[in-house]
Amino acid sequence: MTLSAQDATEQRQKKHVRDRWLLSAPALILIIAASVGPLLIVVLYSFLAPGSYGDVKWEFSTEGWFNVLFTRDIFDDTVSLADAHFSIFWRSIKLAFATTVFCLIFGFPTAYFIATRAPHNRSLWLFLITIPFWTNMLIRTFAIQEVIRSEGIINTLLMKIGIISAPIQMMFTDFAIMLGMTYVFLPLMVLPLYASLEKLDFRLIEAGYDLYASRFGVLWRIIIPLVKPGIIAGSILVFVPALSSYVVPRVLGGGKNLMVGNLIELQFGQGRNWPLGAALSVTLVIIVLFAMLYYVRNASKSGGSAHG
Amino acid sequence: MAKTFSIKRQPGFATIAMFCFFLLYLPIATLVVYSFNSGSSIAIWEGFSLRWFQSAWNNQQVIEASVRSLQIAAVAAVIATACATLAAIATTRTAPYRGLTIKYSIINMPLLVPEIVTAVALLILFSRVKVWTGYSGLGYLIVAHAAFCIPFAYMPIRARLESMDLSLERAASDLYASSFQTFRYVTLPLLWPGILAGLMLAFVISLDDVVITEFVKSGGQDTLPTYMLGQLRRVVTPEMNAISTVFLVISLAIVTLFFFLSRTPQKDNE
Amino acid sequence: MHGIKKWFGTFQAVDDVTLEIRSNEFFTLLGPSGCGKTTLLRMIAGFELPTEGQVLLDGTDISRLLPNQRPVNTVFQNYALFPHLTVAENIGFGLKMLGKPKSEIDSVVKDMLKLVHLEGRGNNPVTQLSGGQQQRVALARALAPRPKVLLLDEPLSALDLKLRKSMQMELKRLQLETGITFVFVTHDQEEALTMSDRIAVMSTGTVRQVGSPWDIYDRPAERFVADFIGETNFLEADVVSVSGDRARVRLSSGAEISATYPDGVTPKGKVTIVVRPEHARLGPPGSGVLEGVLDDIVYLGTDNHFHVKVDGGGTFIVRQQNAKSGPCGFSEQERVSIAINDDVAQILRD
Incomplete structure (x- = not known):
């Protein structure tokens, strides 16, 4: 052995790091090839010209991005704001926001309820929350559809009792989409809320009552401020997938009540305007990234205890 | 006598929680119940029968789509879990080194990007590749599924690894085990529950996927979820309920198993 | 050991330590936490490499060998028993890795179980043993391959006082019966005084005094040693x-x-x-x-x-x-x- 001590240490160190890169290589390559890498292609495509039968022509064009914001009249080439796109983006944001609020209204008491159970019962309640989460989203959407459709169980029941004479049209409305999304994304709100509430020091609540706070005062001035990180985490976790939701609006919204996800699909299907679809996708990713950034900022500010 | 003042109670919370659980399970329960309806309505109960299960069983398209779903999920889950296991070993219980954070971000990236965007991106990429190579088999779906399943498989494996005491591996190498023997006889057996949990999670996630599959599949490559998505546009018979029920039972079985496997491993030395 | 130095970044954990440990002796490294005694032990085991200096075993330099290439075994502070293996499998692990035939492993395991008074417990899972029993298994496991040196890293610190006392006697007995060199790390002066043939008192990365328990206690060479012990x-x-x-x-x-x-x-x-x-x-x-x-x-x-x-x-x-x-x-x-x-x-x- 003629190796000097430093060399030997360094060699072991290098081998350690090299082994680690080799071990993680398959996962990294697969993800980059089939998940992250293609995103760059989307960015590229958003700057190309649309082909006549889908796909693209290989020439630089900002038409895709232009079309996100404006429409050009086919006959006289006049330019106007793309109302349809704005209204769809706006509707998506409104629906996602409303979904978040409803998830919070239902999710907070539920998470609080679970967190105040005896410790050995909690995992069972949590399990009950996670079961629907792991069952197929399409099936859950389908289940909601069965309940609310005109010939579905609610309308049939109401008509039998005689409260209504004709079925209420619930399918293909914004309400249906919102209901569906609330149903589908509720567990995503409950889990981070629970994680925060579980760590709540109930001596602080005792102190609150000791200092003459009412039940509501304790909730509003002590509990909610303390679990704010959990509320933010849950809200982002619901808002992001709701905003980019595709299956729920497709099934429950019908052809007219589009959300961004459906608008994007349209450009790759019937619309045959891939650059526009690509530009819309990039816009969506940017909005999502901002939401995420906001979340990460908040999470790190509050000691990263939000998500757990 | 007055009730004890409970500091934990908030008025109405328990009611809302119960209502929530009720709402969560009501649609699923309805769905399952009506799959046994003997009539062809999904709202009017006409008696118990298994006819819709039978009709689903005899539906060639359903069977084909189911088999395809299971094939893709099995292969993709194995690939994803293998990759995730190696990646987890490479990214846990080590002094920080350059590139570690980049690895974390890349591995978790599929969770952050909206599915619809990934789907579109893969559509663009694979449509090119299909033209270049002339290959249009299930490979594309498998690769796509494996990629987005990696972060799901990674989570339980990493959690398990982090709860494992590094001194066990040290002890093995102190007792003359080579690094391969250490992995084979100590790391792997201890990690096994985590790997199984990851495998199951990946399997369920792959089985459930609609959006990416819908965009990546070539003609005639419907999986069960995309087949159902196509059918939902039409008049729905309880046959869909029957398919969903079977699907639910499978997912539920896997998730329950996962739940038991991924429970925090008992502290082994205390 | 010769002129061992170990640097962690700019922190020198072990500074120019030269120690000669005789064969068949019960040698103790004694010092407050952070004095470098565990680092020294880990360098003998091969988990750390010395920045400078050599670890010699019977005149051969082993300081660059991997842990699995050294005829040295360790009893870990938390025992590090393999929770997925039985008592017997734990004890036989080293021999199995060395590729010994099954019959030999079985007979050694049997001897070891007897040595540490755990006869008949071979098929128990280690997770069901008490702290003291786990300690014995850890000892048996490290002794089974008959290492030239047995390293013990504060193995008694997790036990309660009464058990600790009886394990002290037990360790001394095992050392005498097996004739293997024991290198024992502890911060407990009483433990060191009762068991050791010789003690090295360490502080801030250096050895302050080496000698028999009597030397260390009655003839301390410097203020630190006198103050630390008794x-x-x-x-x-x-x-x-x-x-x-x-x-x-x-x-x-x-x-x-x-x-x-x-x-x-x-x-x-x-x-x-x-x-x-x-x-x-x-x-x-x-x-x-x-x-x-x-x-x-x-x-x-x-x-x-x-x-x-x-x-x-x-x-x-x-x-x-x-x-x-x-x-x-x-x-x-x-x-x-x-x-x-x-x-x-x-x-x-x-």
């Missing part, structure tokens, strides 16, 4: 004369006593001497070498501690056994005299 009185004194291995020193009171001094030092001028509390006696004024006022009496059951304010400054503690029941015969604020037994004072190096 209770001690430090006194300032002047050297009067040196003859052979004894020196006459004059105390602050003017009285002279004889004292020993460490090797390689010629004491002269002002020195510090140490006297253990149990090596001094209290008496009526004028009967001893130091005079003072009895400040405090602390009753400890078996002993009394007398804190004496010595004339001219400083406190001197005398420990006296309660040989008979009843009052000790002294009362607080009384004037007393301290007598120091012959040849119990030791001159420190610095």
Whole structure:
């Protein structure tokens, strides 16, 4: 052995790091090839010209991005704001926001309820929350559809009792989409809320009552401020997938009540305007990234205890 | 006598929680119940029968789509879990080194990007590749599924690894085990529950996927979820309920198993 | 071991340590936490590489070998038993990795189970054993491949006091029965004194003194060693004369006593001497070498501690056994005299 001590240490160190890169290589390559890498292609495509039968022509064009914001009249080439796109983006944001609020209204008491159970019962309640989460989203959407459709169980029941004479049209409305999304994304709100509430020091609540706070005062001035990180985490976790939701609006919204996800699909299907679809996708990713950034900022500010 | 003042109670919370659980399970329960309806309505109960299960069983398209779903999920889950296991070993219980954070971000990236965007991106990429190579088999779906399943498989494996005491591996190498023997006889057996949990999670996630599959599949490559998505546009018979029920039972079985496997491993030395 | 140095970044954990550990001895590395003793042990085991210097085993340099290439086994602080294996599989692990035939492994495992008094427990899962039993399995596992050196990294620290005492005897017995060299790391001075053949006292990465328990306790070479082990009185004194291995020193009171001094030092001028509390006696004024006022009496059951304010400054503690029941015969604020037994004072190096 003629190796000097430093060399030997360094060699072991290098081998350690090299082994680690080799071990993680398959996962990294697969993800980059089939998940992250293609995103760059989307960015590229958003700057190309649309082909006549889908796909693209290989020439630089900002038409895709232009079309996100404006429409050009086919006959006289006049330019106007793309109302349809704005209204769809706006509707998506409104629906996602409303979904978040409803998830919070239902999710907070539920998470609080679970967190105040005896410790050995909690995992069972949590399990009950996670079961629907792991069952197929399409099936859950389908289940909601069965309940609310005109010939579905609610309308049939109401008509039998005689409260209504004709079925209420619930399918293909914004309400249906919102209901569906609330149903589908509720567990995503409950889990981070629970994680925060579980760590709540109930001596602080005792102190609150000791200092003459009412039940509501304790909730509003002590509990909610303390679990704010959990509320933010849950809200982002619901808002992001709701905003980019595709299956729920497709099934429950019908052809007219589009959300961004459906608008994007349209450009790759019937619309045959891939650059526009690509530009819309990039816009969506940017909005999502901002939401995420906001979340990460908040999470790190509050000691990263939000998500757990 | 007055009730004890409970500091934990908030008025109405328990009611809302119960209502929530009720709402969560009501649609699923309805769905399952009506799959046994003997009539062809999904709202009017006409008696118990298994006819819709039978009709689903005899539906060639359903069977084909189911088999395809299971094939893709099995292969993709194995690939994803293998990759995730190696990646987890490479990214846990080590002094920080350059590139570690980049690895974390890349591995978790599929969770952050909206599915619809990934789907579109893969559509663009694979449509090119299909033209270049002339290959249009299930490979594309498998690769796509494996990629987005990696972060799901990674989570339980990493959690398990982090709860494992590094001194066990040290002890093995102190007792003359080579690094391969250490992995084979100590790391792997201890990690096994985590790997199984990851495998199951990946399997369920792959089985459930609609959006990416819908965009990546070539003609005639419907999986069960995309087949159902196509059918939902039409008049729905309880046959869909029957398919969903079977699907639910499978997912539920896997998730329950996962739940038991991924429970925090008992502290082994205390 | 030769001139071992270990740097962690800019922090030097071990600084130029040279130790010779003899075969078949029970050798203890003793020191406060953070003194580098565990790092030293890990370098012998191969989990750390020395930045400088060599680890020699029977004259061969093993300092660059991987842990699995060294005929050295470790008993880990938390035992590190493989939770997925049975007791027997744990014990046989090393031999299996060495590729020994199954029959040999079985017979060694059987011997080992007997050695650590766990006969019939071979098929138990290790997770169901008590702390003391796990400790025995960890020992058996490390001894089974018959290593040239057995390293023990504070293996008793997780046990309660009573179990710790009995395991101390057990360890000593195992060392004698197997004839394997034990290198034991601890911060517990009592543990070190009871079990060791020789002790190396370490502090801030260096070895301060190596010697038998008696050497370390009665003949501490420097202030750190004297202070770390047991209770001690430090006194300032002047050297009067040196003859052979004894020196006459004059105390602050003017009285002279004889004292020993460490090797390689010629004491002269002002020195510090140490006297253990149990090596001094209290008496009526004028009967001893130091005079003072009895400040405090602390009753400890078996002993009394007398804190004496010595004339001219400083406190001197005398420990006296309660040989008979009843009052000790002294009362607080009384004037007393301290007598120091012959040849119990030791001159420190610095």
